[in-house]
Amino acid sequence: MVKHRQNFVFGLLCMLMGIAFAIGAKGYSVGTSARMGAGFFPFYVSCLLILLGAWISVTSLGQDHKPEGNIGKLYVRPVIFILGANLLFGVLLVGLPSVGLPPMGLLVSVFATVIVAAMAGREFVWREALLLASVLAASCFVLFVVMLKLNLPVLPSFLTA
Amino acid sequence: MNFLLDNLSIGFSVALTLQNLSYALIGCLMGTLIGVLPGLGPVATIAMLLPATYSLSPVTALIMLAGIYYGAQYGGSTTAILVNLPGEPSSIVTTLDGYEMAKNGRAGPALSAAAIGSFIAGTIGTVGLAAFAVPLASVAIKFGPADYFSLMVFGLIGAVVLASGSLPKAIAMILIGMLVGMIGTDVNSGVERYSFDMPELADGIGFVVVAMGVFGYGEIMQNLSRGEIHRDLLTRKLTGLMPTKEDMKAMLPPILRGSAIGSIIGVLPGGGAMLAAFVSYTIEKKKKLKPDEVPLGKGNIRGVAGPESANNAGAQASFVPMLTLGIPPNPVMALMIGAMMIHDIQPGPQVISSNPELFWGLIASMWIGNLMLVVLNLPMIGMWVKLLTVPYRWLFPSIVLFCAIGVFTTNNTVWDIWMVAIFGLCGYILMRLGAEVAPLMLGLVLGPMMEENLRRALVISGGDWSVFVTRPISAFLLLMAALLVVLILSPALKKRREEAFKEDD
Numbered sequence: 001m002v003k004h005r006q007n008f009v010f011g012l013l014c015m016l017m018g019i020a021f022a023i024g025a026k027g028y029s030v031g032t033s034a035r036m037g038a039g040f041f042p043f044y045v046s047c048l049l050i051l052l053g054a055w056i057s058v059t060s061l062g063q064d065h066k067p068e069g070n071i072g073k074l075y076v077r078p079v080i081f082i083l084g085a086n087l088l089f090g091v092l093l094v095g096l097p098s099v100g101l102p103p104m105g106l107l108v109s110v111f112a113t114v115i116v117a118a119m120a121g122r123e124f125v126w127r128e129a130l131l132l133a134s135v136l137a138a139s140c141f142v143l144f145v146v147m148l149k150l151n152l153p154v155l156p157s158f159l160t161a
Numbered sequence: 162m163n164f165l166l167d168n169l170s171i172g173f174s175v176a177l178t179l180q181n182l183s184y185a186l187i188g189c190l191m192g193t194l195i196g197v198l199p200g201l202g203p204v205a206t207i208a209m210l211l212p213a214t215y216s217l218s219p220v221t222a223l224i225m226l227a228g229i230y231y232g233a234q235y236g237g238s239t240t241a242i243l244v245n246l247p248g249e250p251s252s253i254v255t256t257l258d259g260y261e262m263a264k265n266g267r268a269g270p271a272l273s274a275a276a277i278g279s280f281i282a283g284t285i286g287t288v289g290l291a292a293f294a295v296p297l298a299s300v301a302i303k304f305g306p307a308d309y310f311s312l313m314v315f316g317l318i319g320a321v322v323l324a325s326g327s328l329p330k331a332i333a334m335i336l337i338g339m340l341v342g343m344i345g346t347d348v349n350s351g352v353e354r355y356s357f358d359m360p361e362l363a364d365g366i367g368f369v370v371v372a373m374g375v376f377g378y379g380e381i382m383q384n385l386s387r388g389e390i391h392r393d394l395l396t397r398k399l400t401g402l403m404p405t406k407e408d409m410k411a412m413l414p415p416i417l418r419g420s421a422i423g424s425i426i427g428v429l430p431g432g433g434a435m436l437a438a439f440v441s442y443t444i445e446k447k448k449k450l451k452p453d454e455v456p457l458g459k460g461n462i463r464g465v466a467g468p469e470s471a472n473n474a475g476a477q478a479s480f481v482p483m484l485t486l487g488i489p490p491n492p493v494m495a496l497m498i499g500a501m502m503i504h505d506i507q508p509g510p511q512v513i514s515s516n517p518e519l520f521w522g523l524i525a526s527m528w529i530g531n532l533m534l535v536v537l538n539l540p541m542i543g544m545w546v547k548l549l550t551v552p553y554r555w556l557f558p559s560i561v562l563f564c565a566i567g568v569f570t571t572n573n574t575v576w577d578i579w580m581v582a583i584f585g586l587c588g589y590i591l592m593r594l595g596a597e598v599a600p601l602m603l604g605l606v607l608g609p610m611m612e613e614n615l616r617r618a619l620v621i622s623g624g625d626w627s628v629f630v631t632r633p634i635s636a637f638l639l640l641m642a643a644l645l646v647v648l649i650l651s652p653a654l655k656k657r658r659e660e661a662f663k664e665d666d
Contacts, residue, residue, distance in 0.1 A: 006595040007330070013594070014333045021340045024355050028347075034624025038352040041612040042343045049336040056329050071593055078385035079589060082378055082561055083582045089565040090578030113565060117558035120385055124554075132555055136562055148213055150570050 004069030007060035014053025022046035081120035089113040095157070105153045105160075106145070110137040165291060168521050172291075175220060175522030176529055184221050185530045188228020193538060195229070196236020196248045197545050201560055203233045203249070204602075205377040207496045208369045209567035211503065219504035220519045224526040226500055230493050231283065231476045231527065234434055235534045238275040238469050239545050242268060251434035251472040254442040258457060258464030265460050270404040272542060274412045274462050275469040276535050277404075282420040282470035283531030286477030289424045290484075291524050294513065298485040301510035306617035307628045311638040313611050316488055318642040319429055320603055322649045331600045334591070338604025339611070341366060348609075349616060361576045368499055368605050369571050372492065374581040375598045377564040379588025381557045386593075402539060404462070411454075412466035415445050419470030426471075427478025429490065437475030438468035477527055484520060485510055488610075492602040499606075 002008045022043055031037030060069070092112055095103035114133040118124055144150045153160070175181060191210075195201045207226050214222035237249030242259035255275065262271040304312065321331035344355045345365025356362035404412065422444065423437035445467040446457045457464045479490045480497075487508035489495035498508045506516060513520045538545070568581045588598055622628035630636045 006593075007327070010330060010333070010591075010594040010596055013590075014337070017337060017340065021343070021355070028352050028354060029350075032624055033619050033626065034622075036349075036616045036619060038347040038350045038354055041615065042340060042354065045336055045339050045343075045608075049333060049340065052329055052333045052336065056333065059329075069595070073386075074593070075382070075386040078382040079586065082382050082385075082557075083585055085558070085561050086378065086565050086578060086582050086585070089562070090569065090575040093569065094575045110562060113562050114558045117561040118554065120382075121554040121557065122385075128555075129558070132558060136559055140562070140566065144566065144570070148216075150212075151573070152570070 001063055001065075002060060003062035003064055004060040004066045005071050006069045007056050009071065011053045011055070011057030011060060014056065015050050016053075018046045018049035018053060022050065078120040081116055085113045085117035085120075088116055093153070103153055103157045105155045105157070106140060107137050107154060108156060110140050168295075168517070169291060169525060171517060172521030172523075172525030175518045176224065176525035181221055181224050181522065181526060182529070184217070184225040185228050185526050186533055188225035189232040189235075189530050189533050189537070191225075192229040192232020192234075193236035193239075193534065193545065194548070196233035196238075197240055197548050198236075198248065198551070198556060201556070202376060202380070203230045204372050204492045204496065205380070205560070205564065206233075207493060207500075208372040208377070209563050211369055211496070211500060212567060212570040214500065215503065219501065219506055219516075220522045222500055222504065223497065223519065223523050224530075226497060227480070227523060227527060228530045231473060231530065232534060234469075234472050234476050235276065235279055235538055236545065237472075238279070238465075239272065239538075239542065240549060242271045242275065242465070243546060244549055249434070251438050251475075252469075253435070254438050254468045255465055257442070258459070258461050261458070261460030262462065262465065267460065269402040270408050270462060271465050273402050273404050273539060274408065274466040276539055278412065278416040278419065278466040278470035279473040280531050280535045281416050282423055282474040283477060283534075284528060285417075285420040286424055286427070286474040287524055287528040287531070289474075290477055290481055290527075291521075293428075294481055294485050294520070294524075297481065298510040298513050301486050304510075304634065305632065306614040306621065307632050308634040308638070310611055310614040310618055311629055311635040311642075312486065313488060313607050313614070315638040315642040315645075316482070316490065317600075317603060317607060318645050320490065321600055322645045326595070326597050328649060330596050334596055334598070334600040335604035338601040338606075339608030341371070341601075342605045342608035343612075348613070361574070366580065366605075367571065367577070368495060368602065370568060370577050370580045371584050371605055372496060372602060373564050373568055374584025374586075375588030375591075375601065376492070377560065378581065378585030379592055379598065381560060382585070382589045383592050384553070385557065402542070408462050412462050415441070415463040415467035416470045418444060419467040420474045423471035423474025423476075424478045427475035427490075428481045434472040434476040434479075437471040441467040441471035473531070480523075480527075483508065484512060484523075487512075489603065489606055492599050495602050495606040 025039040025043035025046060028039035029037030030039040030043055089109050091101065092104040092109040093106065095101050111133045114136055115129045118129040118132065141154065144152060145154055191206065192203065195203065195206045206229055210226070214225065233249050234251055237247055237252035238255050238259070240246050240248040241252040241255040242263050245256050245260040247253045247256055259271045262268065317335055321328060321335065344362060346353050346363050353363050419441040422441045426437040426440060442464060445463045450456060455461050479494055482488050482490050483494040483497055487498065489498050501508050506512065506519065565578060568577045569575065571577060591598060618628055629639060
């Protein structure tokens with residue numbers, strides 16, 4: 001019986017990560033303490049992490065269930081839209097040659113990113129999101145291109161070529 | 162003393178140039194802004210703005226970034242007092258008495274107590290920084306690799322002992338951070354570790370990417386999972402900013418106590434603004450009340466003046482280990498170290514002698530920045546209050562956008578945008594599992610440094626591990642670290658620590 005679910009899962013994750021890094025470290029020379037190889041430090045840090053993870057998991061077992069340790073509902077919506085907006089920004093800014101998407105430039109990327117990110121919230125109003133995107137697109141242009149002179153493509157490549 | 166004045170005059174001649182003054186101002190304004198706005202802290206902001214500082218001189222860049230950090234402490238107190246929501250974690254305790262004062266129609270004196278306290282603390286903190294940094298650096302320059310390794314162990318242990326939450330989990334987060342820091346080319350052997358033959362991973366994972374993913378995106382997703390934050394603005398119009406004579410008399414001693422506490426705690430590893438404010442509040446609460454005084458928690462001005470002074474002094478003092486030892490006591494300082502390395506300045510005890518204008522210029526600018534914050538913020542308080550009414554649903558898409566642009570422009574590669582998404586997801590998962598992310602950042606920065614010093618120490622000793630206990634400095638530091646662990650594990654203290662951290666939840 002798990003009394004503290006957060007700790008139990010966290011400990012398991014630590015063990016997994018430690019095992020993965022320890023296996024990786026074994027691929028490099030570990031060496032001796034006088035002549036440490038590339039694998040020495042990561043290997044022993046991984047071992048510590050595995051032990052600590054095991055300790056955290058084991059101590060989270062018990063009978064008296066602790067409600068503060070519940071993980072709670074996992075919200076997928078913010079994760080998808082926030083990270084999606086971020087990825088979309090990258091894809092639109094530089095293009096995706098493998099699907100034939102040309103670089104779309106800063107302004108298009110800003111619009112898409114802001115609108116998709118806004119969808120992560122509970123209340124999404126198209127008019128508001130468009131207004132916000134317009135304001136941000138204008139201020140990004142002034143701030144990053146005019147003032148800071150960063151080397152960013154502004155318009156889609158097929159318009160400038 | 163003369164020596165100190167000479168150095169400060171170098172500093173002021175650097176800090177008072179038009180360019181540095183204007184960047185200090187920009188930093189302070191930006192810091193206040195993010196301090197007022199919920200959901201965006203100094204770590205994410207500094208990470209976002211790092212690329213914009215590439216074209217600046219190193220001292221100008223650091224002046225602006227430092228302004229963001231201590232400016233955020235000012236801004237955080239405004240929201241704490243007016244809407245009962247700390248803009249920054251360091252203002253959590255300010256809500257207790259500050260909001261009560263605002264409810265009683267004394268928001269003005271509370272705000273000015275915070276501002277005046279912060280300014281006095283900033284002045285004391287600056288002088289302290291100037292006075293202690295030089296002797297500390299001259300000691301640090303004698304440190305060997307073994308001593309540095311032990312110092313980092315002590316620093317990391319201190320950081321997790323002083324932080325809230327579960328100790329084993331915080332240590333695990335440090336170890337995870339260290340392992341992530343191992344990714345990339347090993348400087349010693351040239352072997353590419355954990356890079357899966359990807360050239361983008363050969364340079365390692367930048368901490369800007371991790372900071373932005375975890376503190377920027379992770380934080381937003383966590384906030385959105387919690388639902389819309391309700392912000393009830395108490396006073397739309399503020400009148401009577403000036404505190405009365407009695408207020409002044411009541412707030413001066415806590416300001417001085419808070420400044421002293423902040424200066425000491427800020428230097429400690431894992432210390433900084435938040436812990437300083439917390440300790441100051443505890444001390445003010447223990448003080449005997451005067452006959453006509455309202456108790457703390459019911460709107461006592463001491464409960465605002467003390468913690469607000471302490472958090473500002475703590476923010477400034479945390480520059481000491483960063484500037485003199487090259488060791489970050491908190492994630493903000495880890496980013497500052499990154500900013501120095503971008504400009505080819507190796508942080509460490511040699512900075513004071515090799516870059517005196519940078520060191521003293523930064524210190525002088527902090528005092529000027531504190532002055533700016535008082536002068537600007539008290540009259541402009543109305544504007545900051547208006548900003549509070551900006552709903553979160555407008556804020557977070559803007560934060561996502563600026564994070565994405567900031568990440569991209571750091572190296573001008575889209576690779577970083579994929580990486581930041583991965584770390585955002587990891588950060589969110591870890592936060593949902595109740596783990597704190599600050600220790601991860603410290604591990605990430607200190608991990609490679611620890612490996613390098615461990616290697617050097619053991620090469621010198623011929624593989625003999627006893628070098629860590631036979632060198633006096635190293636032995637002392639390890640002993641201190643062990644003492645900290647014993648202290649924290651002792652049942653009596655453990656219980657009190659848990660209670661203490663529960664109180665401010």
